[in-house]
Each structure stands twice: as C-alpha cells, then as structure tokens.
Ligand SMILES: Nc1ncnc2c1ncn2[C@@H]1O[C@H](COP(=O)(O)OP(=O)(O)OP(=O)(O)O)[C@@H](O)[C@H]1O
C-alpha cells in the first residue's frame with residue numbers, strides 16, 4: 171500500500187464512474203493528490219494513455235515532483251522526449267503537459283486518450299476543456315474514456331465551471347443535485363440514464379477538513395488571504411464571485427510616489443472607523459488630502475484589530491503623526507447612536523484637545539455613502555500614494571459591497587465627505603441643507619470640479 175485515499179470526498183472522487191467529474195473546492199483538500207492516483211487503476215493495460223494537464227507549463231514541475239514520489243515505486247520511468255510522460259512497465263503512459271493558449275488544443279488533434287486529468291480547471295477556458303475532452307476515445311472497452319478535474323473556485327474559468335456544474339453548486343437550481351450524484355446530458359441538454367449518447371456528470375466538493383495531512387501552518391496561510399480568496403480557498407465557497415469592480419478598479423486609480431507637496435494641499439482629513447472587537451471588525455484610519463488642482467489623494471491607511479484601549483493608543487500615535495505633517499489635519503471619529511456615542515466623542519475631544527476631532531454619524535447606507543468616492547475613483551480623478559497597504563485597500567474595494575469587510579470603504583467615505591464639507595454642518599446658519607454635494611465641493615476646493 172503506497173498511498174491510501176482519505177475517507178470522504180477523496181474516496182468518493184476516486185470511486186466515481188461518471189464520465190465527467192470535477193472535484194472542486196478548498197485548497198489543500200487533496201484534489202491534485204487524487205488526480206495522480208487515478209491512472210494507477212489502469213497502468214497494467216498497455217493501451218492506457220492518460221493526459222495530466224495544467225494550463226501553464228510552469229506548474230508541471232510540482233506535478234512531476236509529486237508523481238515522482240509514487241510512480242517509480244510501480245516501476246514507472248519518466249521520459250522527457252519527445253514529450254514528458256511516465257511510462258509504466260506494461261507500456262501504459264501518462265503524459266504530463268500544458269495547454270496555455272486556446273490554439274494549443276490543436277496540438278492534441280491526432281491523439282486519443284483513455285483519461286484526461288485537468289488540474290486547476292478554473293485556469294482553463296471552456297473551449298479548451300471541450301476541445302481536449304473531444305480526444306477521449308479509443309477502442310479498448312476496458313478503458314474509461316473520461317475526464318477528471320480538480321480545482322479551486324475563482325480564476326478566469328469560475329463562471330463557466332459554475333454554470334456547467336450549477337446543479338451541484340447553485341443551491342437554488344431547480345434540479346439541484348447532491349455531491350457525487352449523477353446527472354446525464356446529451357451535449358449540454360439534460361437527458362436521462364440509458365438515453366442514446368447520454369454521458370454522466372457529477373461534482374464533488376473538496377473541503378480542507380477532509381484532508382488530515384494538512385498542517386496548521388498551511389491553514390494559517392489561507393486564513394491570511396483577502397476575504398474573497400479566503401472564502402474560495404479555505405471554505406471552498408463557489409457562490410462568492412470574483413471581484414466585480416462595480417465601485418472601484420485599481421487600474422483607474424492614479425498612483426503617486428510620495429506625499430504631495432505641502433504647498434499643493436488645501437485640506438487633510440483622517441477618518442476613523444472603529445471596529446467592534448467582539449465581531450472581529452477592523453479599525454481603519456484613512457487620510458485623504460485635497461489638492462489645489464482638485465485632485466483627491468489617499469495618503470495613508472492604517473488597519474488593525476484591537477480592543478478600545480488599543481484603538482485609543484493607535485489613534486494617539488497616528489493622529490500625532492498627522493498633526494506633525496500638517497497642523498490643519500482634521501480627525502473624524504464615528505459617533506454611535508445614543509448617549510454612549512456622544513460620551514465617546516467627548517472623551518476623545520477632552521483627551522486630545524490639540525486636535526480638531528469631528529464626529530460623524532453614519533447617515534444613509536454604506537453603498538450610498540461610498541458613491542461619491544467611488545465615482546471619482548472610477549472617473550480617474552483619485553490618486554493613491556504607493557505603499558504597502560495599497561493591495562489590501564484595492565482588494566476590499568474591488569469587491570465592495572459583496573465583501574465581508576467594508577471598513578476601509580467606510581473610512582474613505584467619511585474622509586471624503588468631511589473634505590467636501592458634506593456631513594455635520596460646521597456653520598448651520600448657512601442653511602447647509604440646501605447646498606448640493608457638488609456645490610460644497612466647489613467651496614472646499616475653491617473652484618468647481
Ligand atoms: N490520501 C492522502 N494521503 C497522504 N497525503 C495526502 C493525501 N491526500 C492529500 N495528501 C497531501 O495533502 C497535501 C495537499 O493535497 P493536494 O496538494 O492534493 O491538495 P489540493 O486540493 O490539490 O490543493 P490545491 O488547491 O492547493 O492545489 C499534499 O501534501 C498531499 O500530498
């Protein structure tokens with residue numbers, strides 16, 4: 171016994187007789203390991219020719235290393251020419267190859283395979299998948315002529331894989347199927363078992379908990395990903411879609427090297443969103459600058475978790491840095507509803523009398539509040555100072571409002587509103603409520619934008 175499948179989905183996957191099986195979900199569930207085992211059913215048959223495929227050649231090295239720990243035990247030898255393949259003593263072969271471009275499908279035109287193993291299926295296009303699957307044929311009736319795939323959610327192929335296996339992945343599908351349950355299709359049309367030309371399909375979810383060989387360190391690494399990637403890779407969640415970029419797109423944000431010149435800055439605001447430690451929220455402080463040119467620059471973002479005393483200590487040091495840079499810099503803090511909120515603001519104002527601290531009461535919903543920053547960013551009129559926090563910010567905002575986290579969006583909304591003069595009116599006698607947002611922007615910038 172050189173290898174034993176894990177009980178649960180890995181075993182179900184290895185036992186399935188369906189014509190088309192996808193084993194998909196969490197990273198580390200044991201998908202690739204199972205793919206490498208599949209050919210071993212057939213390698214005593216000299217007519218077996220299998221194809222293990224990755225989209226890109228650079229990933230094949232890892233697959234060769236892993237198979238190299240097992241196949242030689244069975245007498246297999248790795249041949250490198252004319253193509254990389256394992257040759258078993260019977261003459262059975264497993265080709266290890268890649269298919270990067272759609273036109274690469276044609277490289278397989280004259281070949282027949284008993285089994286094709288797609289690793290990381292969501293890296294492939296549907297055209298590649300269909301094209302390669304068309305090579306599944308032969309005359310030895312003891313061989314399977316089927317495809318198997320392992321994959322995580324996400325990546326460029328997420329949508330087509332989801333659509334093809336929607337019966338298993340979409341809980342609201344009218345013909346919902348359980349993991350490993352078979353459905354029959356003729357082409358893409360649903361059919362039934364035994365119908366002429368009908369082929370069976372199934373999907374088996376991979377979960378990291380089902381693989382006892384996974385270390386805590388690996389799990390910790392997955393925990394550190396953005397919420398979207400964590401949902402996809404740690405929880406194998408197919409319903410969380412790739413970032414839609416409806417409200418933010420990093421490619422449309424200007425990048426600046428370093429802070430703007432002091433003489434160009436009209437106003438600076440750092441807005442804080444205090445997290446409630448009980449629900450693991452982040453505390454975020456985002457500083458924005460308004461330049462005389464009208465450009466708004468995201469200059470700095472701090473983001474951390476901690477109880478109220480940690481938050482207060484970080485507030486003290488960060489706001490001191492802001493004041494040193496620009497004595498006019500305003501700090502805004504959220505004012506929770508009720509007396510507790512009023513008291514908290516008052517206590518901050520008492521403790522930091524040298525700062526301008528303004529309360530902000532969340533009016534409207536998050537999406538509405540983020541609207542002004544969002545439209546400015548998408549229009550290319552927002553800049554960000556290049557720094558280590560950039561990616562975390564982009565990741566959250568590109569999936570806003572679907573992401574679990576929106577603390578950075580909130581902080582940006584507040585800072586921007588404060589800069590624009592929207593929000594708690596400073597001089598109520600001016601009849602601030604009648605002024606539109608763009609009017610206020612005009613006032614704040616000293617010119618219309
Ligand atoms: N049945 C098993 N027996 C021993 N080790 C296993 C078994 N299944 C998986 N493993 C080991 O667990 C680790 C993760 O498995 P594998 O790489 O196959 O996961 P994966 O689902 O393909 O992950 P990824 O999504 O990151 O590609 C590997 O080190 C693999 O060798």
Ligand SMILES: [Mg+2]
Nearest residue numbers: 201202203320
């Ligand atoms: Mg893998």
